[in-house]
Amino acid sequence: MKHPFKRIAFIYEGISAEDQLLKNLSSVFFDGQTDVSIITCPADGNIYMLWNRLKDDDYNTNVIDVLKEMSVSAKEQLGDLRPSNFSEIYLFFDYDGHSDNIPKEYRNKDILAEMLDVFDNETELGKLYVSYPMVESIREIDAGKAEYRRLHIPLEEIGNYKHSFYTASDFNNYSAFDRQISLIFSFVRKL
Secondary structure (H helix, E strand, O other), X not given: OOOOOEEEEEXXXXXXXXXXXXXXXXXXXXXXXXXEEEEEEEOOOOHHHHHHHHHHOOOOOXXXXXXXXXXXXXXXXXXXXXXHHOOEEEEEEEOOOOOOOXXXXXXXXXXXXXXXXXXXXXXXXXXXXXXXXXXXXXXXXXXXXXXXXXXXXOHHXXXXXXXXXXXXOOOOOHHHOOHHXXXXXXXXXXX
């Protein structure tokens, strides 16, 4: 029996690290699956920008349409694709707790918990996955031990975080990810 064709959207924050990482992981996990098409698309902004826009519309606007309005890159990448063209939507964003575009009325609240409640289904508004403190934290994995080198980063240190591990990382090149490294990443993520 032939399975129906699935188009899946991977929406992410930035244009460089996330794009390279998600395209590579897509090729690792979906290589040879002719019934699945992965569309990777940058939001050109953080999750708070996207969430705030959807919240302003009482979540009546689809993520795909909002992205096309917010981002020139997303509009080009998505072209004529409509929300109904996607069977699943996944959102990959950094925590960015230090962000200055969190609406003022939410700065002392746990809006991450609210966002995880809103973005809790890949077939509706999307399923949100949050990297803490950012996607580059994958470079914290010790490949030999299949564990993170550091499990806690104080919020006040996040501004300098990216520069703290570049020289000691086992994963400086996202395009070098293969199935074994991806499985290590999956294992560590569950910890």
